[in-house]
Amino acid sequence: MxxxxxxxxxxxxxxxxxxxxxxxxxxxxxxxxxxxxxxxxxxxxxxxxxxxxxxxxxxxxxxxxxxxxxxxxxxxxxxxxxxxxxxxxxxxxxxxxxxxxxxxxxxxxxxxxxxxxxxxxxxxxxxxxxxxxxxxxxxxxxxxxxxxxxxxxxxxRGGGSGRYGAGASNGKGALGGRLTGYNAATATSALKMDAPIMQIPVSVQVVTRQTMDDQQAISVKDAVVSNVSGVTLQPSFLEMLKIRGFSNSANTYKNGLIEYRMRGLDTTNLQSIEVLKGPAAMLYGRVEPGGIIDLVVKRPLDTPYYSVEQQVGSFGNVRTTLDATGPVTTDKSILYRFNGEFYRTDSYRNFVSDRNVFIAPTVSFHPIEQFRMNIDFEYQRRDYVDDYALLPASGGSVANIPLSRYLQEPNLTTKYPDKMDKKRIAYDWTFDLTKDWSLTNRLSYTNIGYSVNDTSSSGFNPITGILNRTVSFIRGTDKNFATNLDLKGKLTTGVFNHAMLLGFDYFNTFTPPYLSYFAPINTINIYNPTYWQLANPYRGPSYLMLGQQWTGVYGQDMISFLDDKVHLLLGGRYDWAKYSINSNSSTAFLAQATYATQSANAFSPRIGISVQPLPWITAYGNFSRSFGTNNGLNQGTPLAPQRAEQFEGGVKAEFFDKRLMLSVVYFDLTKTNVPTPDPTNARNTLLIGKARSTGLEVDLTGQINDQWSVIANYTHDDVRTVSGSPLNPLTEITTQRPVAGFVLAGSPRNYGNIWLKYDADGMFKGLSLAGGVNASGNFFGDNANSFVLPGYALINGMIAYSTNIEGLTVTAQLNVKNLNNAIYYPSSMDRFTVQTGVPRTFLGSLRVEF
Known part of the structure; x- marks a missing residue:
């Protein structure tokens, strides 16, 4: 040299x-x-x-x-x-x-x-x-x-790349951080510390901002399902998915803090979505063992950026979004970002509609080099006619009726539509104590008022087509408070380098007494429905009050040695949990209310090791245990706490100069006290003694070369009851009791996705084409394994063109989902709750950035 x-x-x-x-x-x-x-x-x-x-x-x-x-x-x-x-x-x-x-x-x-x-x-x-x-x-x-x-x-503008690097000719910080590519090098949710994914001895996948934009994913469900292995839909009034076969009913987080009982989660103000697989109780406490979903919010930039996008699509879909960011002060110590959305759509189903207004301003403070703080605000108002899955099974398959048919009672749902009013404030700050040690505090408070009209069913006669229905009015408010304090640092002892974490967190959710009515209404013939004839008006009200507290302390050490080729992860957490529930039939009893309360403590360990013999490949393994409460009652008694443990091992590899990442994972996950709905009583929950999920996950994300990008994944998962009720063939279909050896409802054995994108160069530069297939094998629709939902394959596509017009970046885009217009059923909970898939839809957009 x-x-x-x-x-x-x-x-x-x-x-x-x-x-x-x-x-x-x-x-x-x-x-x-x-x-x-x-x-x-x-x-x-x-x-x-x-x-x-x-x-x-x-x-x-x-x-x-x-x-x-x-x-x-x-x-x-x-x-x-x-x-x-x-x-x-x-x-x-x-x-x-x-x-x-x-x-x-x-x-x-x-x-x-x-x-x-x-x-x-x-x-x-x-x-x-x-x-x-x-x-x-x-x-x-x-x-x-x-x-x-x-x-x-x-x-x-393809996956893994961007037309403009930050500070390139447009000077807008890579168009507001949109052009992130499909692959992410780090994921903070895995360890609550910055660490390359290649070194982390756990499975974590990231849905990037560019993935959401390329696929025009409006909801979090749209963004995660099909882009990440091991994730499937679940019929629910709340924002629930299944990860590795188990529901994530309380496993949605935002910037590391729990988002409890959320509804209508939107991607408008999200920079990325991280999916951490397997039990994560060691860091997050009350979590389902399948994994967690962590929503990462967009942060303000110190260079001005503005974006307006108009989307128009099938079924009256209209969505307008705004993104604006830049400095507030000349020294750039105060920055702002504002994201807003107006959204309205009807549906392929009769009577169904959705209206949503969402605004999310964020302010960042950086007064001195050692201190940084972000303050987030959110307001969301949603008014919608519910489209809860109410399609019944008939014999060994699904009842054959048009997808457009509405089986709830429009006399109620259109006259009294569901409403949600959400207000959230949160902050996070970090102070650098020294070069290697820092202190981080996060806090969030969410107030969600809601009004829900839901219809469920507990009986269907396939000969006459008569469906028995029960309707409920629920009015209430959820108040959720969460905070944590993390001390992170690095030190060296001999040949060992330590990345250490000590933390404390607290979560409290309280639902004041809320009003609920449950009553049977008139039956409906699903083959020849008659609406607007409401019978059996609501009976006496019930008042329910819920409360939950969770406190945990945890410690973790990531030990690196042998020239940074071996990384040993050691961690443990101790939790104190309390769950209370009260139900009364009238207001007169509220003063004398008695609570069914359950308290439990537990220790949750996690150990893992990754070995990186060459810079491009890593082999890893881990063992973890988790602990969590179950919400709801079984015959008036709070459900027993759930516990789970998992063994996991896999290989991660990077190709093409680290632009493309491959992950192959095997897992063996068991869970005790698995909650499952009681089809004979909507207000009761059954428990499975033990269930097991074992399988293989393959994820491939990133860029093959400057023109080609890919997202591909495959899941093989066997999810079944290990210890349950004895089989009674005469009553099994009615009771839906989990039986040892039976597969859990809505659990396909094989499913996967591929999305391939091409970014043209030369004279066609600015043009992008993408297409792919989302496929699933058949699966049982209920715990009794009494009927089967058929497999399916959906063809999706995208075409976009981006150009500069007088200093503005203008992008026109068209996406189509289910191009082949397949009739499919992505999920099911029992014989009366089958979810239908959306038919062919088009969504066009025009985005202007400057």
């Missing part, structure tokens, strides 16, 4: 060091291309793919140097306390530096000479323009002298 130091010069108090490097260091392979052979413009506009995790600025700059082939020289005192949000995707050199230095108060400019690339660091506000820093402090400089390979093709 030959290094030539140029003359040190002074410009307005700012030191510039010009460095020219003729070749890369020995052992790194190819010789460098002399800077003299490339103009400064070519150096600045050459595009590379970067996969740099968030965290230490020092490590990020070193990673940038490694991945770009440049050599950087700088004083570590300037950056040792700085953090960066990382970098994923295709960026120019200047775009990459912009993204990494975002929010640090440091700026740079390129030297006027094309013989080297000199980066001048100056405090924010001191650089008046690119040519003449004025009044800048004398600071160390980052001098980039590089051996660049031939310039890559300009990045497109």
């Amino acid at each position: 030959t290094t030539k130091f140029g003359l040190r010069k002074k410009l307005a108090g700012t030191t510039v060091i010009a460095i020219g490097i003729g070749m890369k260091a020995a052992g790194f392979g190819t010789p460098a291309v002399a800077h003299a052979s490339m103009t400064q413009k070519e150096l600045a506009e050459a595009v590379r793919n970067y996969q740099i995790p968030q965290g230490s600025m020092d490590l990020a700059l070193n990673r940038l140097a490694d991945e770009s082939g440049v050599r950087m020289i700088y004083r570590s005192q300037l950056t040792e306390k700085l953090k960066t949000s990382g970098l994923t995707g295709n960026y120019t050199l200047t775009g990459a530096l912009d993204a990494l230095l975002l929010g640090t108060g440091l700026h740079y400019r390129l030297s006027e000479s094309g013989e080297s690339v000199s980066v001048v660091l100056a405090q924010a506000g001191d650089v008046v323009n690119d040519a003449s820093p004025r009044g800048a402090h004398s600071l160390p400089t980052i001098d980039v002298g590089a051996a660049q390979a031939q310039p890559a093709q300009p990045a497109s």
